[in-house]
Amino acid sequence: MKYQLFYILSLFFCLSSFAQESDDNEVYRDSLGNFSDKLNFYRLRIVKNYHEDKNIYEFFEHYKSGKIAERGFTKDKNKIVLDGAYISYHENDNRKN
Numbered sequence: 001m002k003y004q005l006f007y008i009l010s011l012f013f014c015l016s017s018f019a020q021e022s023d024d025n026e027v028y029r030d031s032l033g034n035f036s037d038k039l040n041f042y043r044l045r046i047v048k049n050y051h052e053d054k055n056i057y058e059f060f061e062h063y064k065s066g067k068i069a070e071r072g073f074t075k076d077k078n079k080i081v082l083d084g085a086y087i088s089y090h091e092n093d094n095r096k097n
Contacts, residue, residue, distance in 0.1 A: 023048075023049050023050060023051050023052065024046050024047060024048050024049070024050055025046070025047045025050030025051075025077070026044060026045070026046055027044070027045040027046075027047075028041035028043075028044055028045075029041060029042060029043045029044075029045060030042050041064060042063070042064060043061050043062065043063060043064070043069055044061065044062045044064075045059060045060070045061045046059065046060045046061075046062070047059045047074070047077050048060075050077050055075065056073050056074070056075060056083055056084070057073065057074050057075075057076075057077045058071075058072075058073055059071065059072060059073070059074050059080065063091050065091065067089070067091055067093060068089050068093075069088065069089055069091070070086070070087070070088045070089070071086075071087055072084070072085060072086030072087065073085065073086070
């Protein structure tokens, strides 16, 4: 019984030590594209792996409702310089042409 308890506790300790914080960057924007805050935003832009030095970054934009507005790839992590596939959506989840 002691060994089982020791095994379970050591397993829990090992798994909890691998917890990682998100490396993504979130930017809140108003309807004109200006920076905004969490309460008054129109869209939320998320750049994946923002703190890594890479050539291409994946980004997502979500409406305030949580539905996806855009997704694609950018060459610059601080501003959108499209590279490759890019898809934009209406707020009713239909793709824009």
